Amino acid sequence: MGQAQLAEAIRxxxxxxxxxxxxxxxxxxxxxxxxxxxxxLLNEYNRLLSQPKRFNPINDYIDYLLFLHKSTYKIVRLGYDAWGRF
Known part of the structure; x- marks a missing residue:
């Protein structure tokens, strides 16, 4: 049962x-x-909230690619001498 369904069941x-x-x-x-x-129901809801968030490697990979894209764009736009000013 998801968090929203559990909250509704509690109400x-x-x-x-x-x-x-x-x-x-x-x-x-x-x-x-x-x-x-x-x-x-309240105990189940509290257990659900206290569980650590699951690691999502795809989102981290996308964030890393966006960082590389922005960094590369800055280097190309400002020139190679800007590399040291990051």
């Missing part, structure tokens, strides 16, 4: 818990069970 479960709590009481078995389900 829905929170609204459901509030509704059950207001109609059946905060100490009802249904409210407690719904609260535990909400806790599970």
């Amino acid at each position: 829905n479960k929170r609204a459901e818990m509030i509704q059950i709590g207001m109609s059946k009481g905060l100490d009802s078995e249904e409210t407690i069970y719904c609260s535990q389900e909400l806790d599970d």
Whole structure:
């Protein structure tokens, strides 16, 4: 489940818990069970946020190529004596 879907599920479960709590009481078995389900969703969301971002070598390669392109353009445009001023 993605971050957006998980956030939506949390909003829905929170609204459901509030509704059950207001109609059946905060100490009802249904409210407690719904609260535990909400806790599970929140824990999953926090795990998702705490995961390190995945390394994407293609984006790094593209960034490197853009850097080389810009550097080469500066050298050609300014002349070879500009190489030392980078």
